[in-house]
Amino acid sequence: MNIVNLAAYRFVALDDLPALRERVLERATALALKGTVLFAPEGINLFLAGPRAAVDAFMAWLHGDPRFAGMKAKESLSDDAPFGRLRVRLKKEIITMHRPAIRPEGGRAPAVDAPTLQRWLDQGHDDAGREVLMLDTRNDYEIDVGRFVQAVDYRLASFTGFPAAVAADRARFADKTVVSYCTGGIRCEKAALHMQDIGIERVHQLEGGILKYLELTDGAHWQGDCFVFDGRGAIDKQLLPSPPLPFGERIEVRGQSCAEVDAKPAMLPLPAGVRGHAGEKLLPERALGNSPASLGPSPQSSPRRGEEANAKSAALHWGGA
Structure with a gap:
């Protein structure tokens, strides 16, 4: 497996967000990394993927900023980058809680x-x-x-x-x-x-x-397994990508299977007997349709609920870790 997947964060006060975003975007682009980096006044949250030399070079460069010195990343391996592109974004919080007193x-x-x-x-x-x-x-x-x-x-x-x-x-x-x-x-x-x-x-x-x-x-x-917010969907106890699931059928009914039904359709890897539709901007819980009229998973089929084809897009929306 040639791709190293990094997940790292640090809560630290940041007051130069636009300039910091530009520097990180430039460096990560030069190294051909893919993934998402989130900045907010409270810190940094990143998910990046690339060859070993590239991710090591990026982290060494990032550690040169005293605010991120010594920041440790969790690593896992995959054959392909689980992200389609690189995004560096500014947000109000690196993980949204709506509790400003929590710092x-x-x-x-x-x-x-x-x-x-x-x-x-x-x-x-x-x-x-x-x-x-x-x-x-x-x-x-x-x-x-x-x-x-x-x-x-x-x-x-x-x-x-x-x-x-x-x-x-x-x-x-x-x-x-x-x-x-x-x-x-x-x-x-x-x-x-x-x-x-x-x-x-x-x-x-x-x-x-x-x-x-x-x-x-x-x-x-x-x-x-462990759900991850990228194209792998989930990883096992050895931190390796979980096997894909059988393809489900596609339902294109707004408000039932998918609120993004007008977006580019895609087939989902879903549990047996479960149908769904995905668009490029689909959020994880919409994939199986959670409205009362939708066809949702049975309790026996739910353990793979989050593994949809567009999980790499979901990471950009949820920024979860």
Whole structure:
């Protein structure tokens, strides 16, 4: 596999966004990288793919800026770049939560590394003897692809729904050690701070997210694959692209199968018996049609819900990790 896929982020105050965007766009273009780089006043969030020499050269160049020095990336391999092009964008937040008081660049919640978390889960408690509760901060379609065993999740349509959901569920966390997790660490970093702010004690974030856990452990306590916001759709416990699914049939009914029915149609790799339609700007949860009149997946077919052909476009919309 010749392509290295990078996922990295850092919460750090940035005040030169337009100039920074131009420099990064120029450098990544010169190295023929593909993917998405998001900048906001609170930091950077990037997903890039290219040959080893190119991604190493880019990260070495980026580390030359003191604000990004030492920023570590999660890596995985694939035969082809899972992105169709390069985009460098400016946003209000690098991961949208709509909670401006949550500022990770000013300080983090405690983190637990992957080997320690596996040991806690193996023994059934943390080092102080408290029960460990895993809290998934991702969207529902991601969780359907894979999750930690017995993790709590709120069937979120988007991360902006997390604050209200966890606030209504505070009693669950009493006398427990809570570990929030997400794909690469960025969402659980904000989630852990929010939980602290509303009075939940003993909150940790999983350092490096699911990707780092699968990299540093044998994948124990994880079931299924890991949804990723690019053309691979999902990766397995070895961080390799998951096998594609059988093609579904195409339905072109606005408001049922796809709100983007007038966009360029594409066939979706869907679970057996599930039909859908995709456009170039389709968001992940629309692929199987979630309106009451649509044909959605059965519970048995849902674990591959997010693996649609246009996932590389979805990454640009969701910017999730």
